[in-house]
Amino acid sequence: MRDLFINLGQKFLAFLYFFGGLGSLVAQTFRWTFIPPLKKERVFEQAKKAGYDSLPIVSLIALFIGVIMALQTAYQMQRLGSEMYIASIVALSMVRELGPVITALVVAGRVGAAIAAEIGTMQVTEQVDALQTLAANPVKYLVVPRLLALSLMLPVLTLYSNIIGILGGYLICVYKLGIASSMYLQITFDSLLFKDLFTGLLKALFFGMIIAFVSCYEGFNVEGGAEGVGKATTRAVVTTFILIIAADCIFTAFFYFIFP
């Protein structure tokens, strides 16, 4: 019984340490972001890894999600005889919710894990210490480019995934359910508001930040050898997933209750 409480207390302390450490990393990163010089080619390199290289898989998954959404909605809508609304349901759920979240989850699995493993290996092989010896701040050198790249590339990727998801719904509705092509597009863009698009993109920006910060944090906190790197990578991905979904919940509630 005593052990249980000690265990719980330690877990809770570890949780608090995690948030404190993450907060400290966030503060340092924002400070270093605005201190010149900013090495642009490092940002571009990370942006290519996070954005350009993620595009095929994000597109593929967005297309599938669009098709699935259309089919699942059709299942119910055909009973009610209102297939017209599939277009607006697919468009709204892609742009407001699924576009940003699916993109963020894919990028977290693809890029977040890579970042955690990369920085973790550097930490284990003492390259991070070497950077400090060379008077290069590791936060500025490693975290700032990744933060900028991820937080700027995720909204762009989300735009791609929105349009491709809508295309997926379009394919099903036009070629399977026989809805007129112009009708589908008309309803899609009639049902969307600027607010829907921009809340989605804002979410994507924050998801990008979450991925960058958590992955870098876990990478820097690696202890032990190769095993530690593996554990840190797993932890980074799991924590990022949880935080993305939690942040999404908070954002959605925020936009639902405060800016309806």
Add this chain to the structure above:
Amino acid sequence: MIFGKTKLELKLGVFVFVGMVILVLFILLIGDFQTWTSGYEVNFLFNFVNGVKIGAPVRFSGVDVGEVKAIKFLLNPPELKPKVQIVGWVKKEIKIPLDSTVWVNTLGLLGEKYIEVMPGEDFQNHLAKGESLVGHDPIAMHEVAQLAKNIAGDLDESLVKIKNGEGTIGKLLYDDTIYNELEALVKDVRRHPWKLFFKTKEKPEKK
């Protein structure tokens, strides 16, 4: 350092450029291309608008030609009764005659409200920018309900009377005197059809 030379920058440039194109596409399609159609604003005055919202369509002869831009209260000092001023934006080529009828209509049974403009006859004089047109107030739902309730009450009263066999219709339905009389008459006529033609028989008896 020279920018814009490497393959990496080219790939990234293409990626971001296409992303921006998608963004512009979304914005233009969501915005309904209103950015490059020009129009003007006119006012419609109502006492009651039944929940018209900003962005509700304005229909002229049943065609969407604009939307509601703003809804204001207009306080008239002499009357003290506030009027609702609906600022509607309509396309430039649409000319609303001054004798048009304007009312708030509903899309479907419970659908959204919109401003319906039925054009008048006088196409020489039309509404200029910023001018006002007084609209016909929609009937409030509770008034309709009240009317229906009154009608139902009256009907109910009559039905109760009819059921109790009061009044002409009540007696017709529930009192079988007439039926019996008719039946007797028909039987009598059948038995003695000549009665129908034989009219003058009774007269001599009386005499």
